[in-house]
Amino acid sequence: MGYRNLVFPEGSTFLVTGGAGFIGSNLCEAILDMGYNVRCLDDLSTGRKENVDMLLDRPGYTFIKGDIKDLDTCMKACEGVDYVLNQAAWGSVPRSIEMPLFYCQNNIMGTLNMMEAARQNSVKKFVYASSSSVYGDHPVLPKVEGQEGNLLSPYALTKRCDEEYGKLYKKLYNLDTYGMRYFNVFGRRQDPNGAYAAVIPKFIKLLLDGETCTINGDGKQSRDFTYIDNVIEANLKACLAPSEAAGEAYNIAYGGREYLIDIYYDLCKALGVDREPVFGPDRAGDIKHSNADISKAKEKLGYDPEYDFAKGIALAIDWYKTNL
Numbered sequence: 001m002g003y004r005n006l007v008f009p010e011g012s013t014f015l016v017t018g019g020a021g022f023i024g025s026n027l028c029e030a031i032l033d034m035g036y037n038v039r040c041l042d043d044l045s046t047g048r049k050e051n052v053d054m055l056l057d058r059p060g061y062t063f064i065k066g067d068i069k070d071l072d073t074c075m076k077a078c079e080g081v082d083y084v085l086n087q088a089a090w091g092s093v094p095r096s097i098e099m100p101l102f103y104c105q106n107n108i109m110g111t112l113n114m115m116e117a118a119r120q121n122s123v124k125k126f127v128y129a130s131s132s133s134v135y136g137d138h139p140v141l142p143k144v145e146g147q148e149g150n151l152l153s154p155y156a157l158t159k160r161c162d163e164e165y166g167k168l169y170k171k172l173y174n175l176d177t178y179g180m181r182y183f184n185v186f187g188r189r190q191d192p193n194g195a196y197a198a199v200i201p202k203f204i205k206l207l208l209d210g211e212t213c214t215i216n217g218d219g220k221q222s223r224d225f226t227y228i229d230n231v232i233e234a235n236l237k238a239c240l241a242p243s244e245a246a247g248e249a250y251n252i253a254y255g256g257r258e259y260l261i262d263i264y265y266d267l268c269k270a271l272g273v274d275r276e277p278v279f280g281p282d283r284a285g286d287i288k289h290s291n292a293d294i295s296k297a298k299e300k301l302g303y304d305p306e307y308d309f310a311k312g313i314a315l316a317i318d319w320y321k322t323n324l
């Protein structure tokens with residue numbers, strides 16, 4: 001169970017793009033804790049240097065401020081690297097609807113540059129962040145790889161394109177690529193601020209600040225909220241997965257289903273707050289329900305998530321109580 005006992009060749013070097021973001025900074029820290037070298041590449045566009053400043057003095061850690069839209073930067077960052085964990089991208093479905101061109105340049109061209117740099121530098125494994133949004137409007141639950149519907153946002157399209165390039169780079173160049181279809185990740189260091197913040201940290205902050213939360217829609221939408229440590233495990237297990245499992249995308253979730261309205265009242269209870277939410281309109285591009293079948297990742301990557309929602313949310317709340 002978990003990832004802490006996984007073993008890589010001594011002196012292995014990991015490049016984490018988007019390493020100053022929520023998921024990336026947790027990956028950087030976990031890998032350093034396991035005793036391997038970490039190169040963190042980030043342009044600090046949505047991430048924060050404070051997420052990784054505590055790593056600066058640790059042996060084996062390097063921070064590179066750079067943009068994956070620039071191929072030269074990607075090439076230099078990949079020199080001597082064994083494993084790439086490509087997390088750099090802009091998230092948020094509604095923001096992508098406002099800025100479709102930027103999402104194409106950043107999330108598709110950026111990832112393609114990284115894949116090309118990884119190929120030219122003979123990187124062993126290229127693991128990259130995809131998203132459950134690639135399922136689009138396909139109504140069937142749970143979501144199973146291979147049953148995708150029509151896409152609902154430019155963001156989802158960028159992730160679908162990344163997966164297609166991942167498939168092609170395996171087929172044409174034998175680069176071992178693994179797409180991680182994350183389902184609503186949450187946990188320490190996820191940014192609670194700004195119009196595009198994810199719902200869990202946003203609600204925790206508003207409740208702690210004495211403010212009112214707005215729920216988009218009726219609150220009866222459900223998601224497979226996934227604790228950050230499960231995501232770390234998935235990335236590291238993909239790095240150790242056989243080549244036959246490459247060129248594919250995998251659902252990375254816990255396999256549960258939580259309703260937004262229930263989460264709201266659970267958070268109120270855990271934080272000792274007695275306040276009703278207000279309800280706003282549905283958000284464009286959002287799906288009503290999402291929950292993952294994780295049997296493919298279990299079977300082919302040996303993924304065995306350790307944290308269910310209850311265990312993860314308790315840890316996340318503790319973290320926000322002391323760090324906000």
Ligand SMILES: NC(=O)c1ccc[n+]([C@@H]2O[C@H](COP(=O)([O-])OP(=O)(O)OC[C@H]3O[C@@H](n4cnc5c(N)ncnc54)[C@H](O)[C@@H]3O)[C@@H](O)[C@H]2O)c1
Pocket residue numbers: 017018019020021022023024041042043044045046047048066067068069086087088089090091106110129130131132181182183184185186198
């Ligand atoms: N958090 C989730 O629930 C979730 C769900 C599905 C997919 N994802 C994907 O996981 C990845 C990480 O997401 P996150 O939640 O940590 O977001 P985040 O915004 O906290 O982290 C993304 C990081 O990438 C960096 N970045 C963006 N564009 C860059 C560029 N061109 N060059 C260099 N760095 C760049 C940002 O500065 C930021 O530090 C993203 O690819 C996202 O699409 C996240």
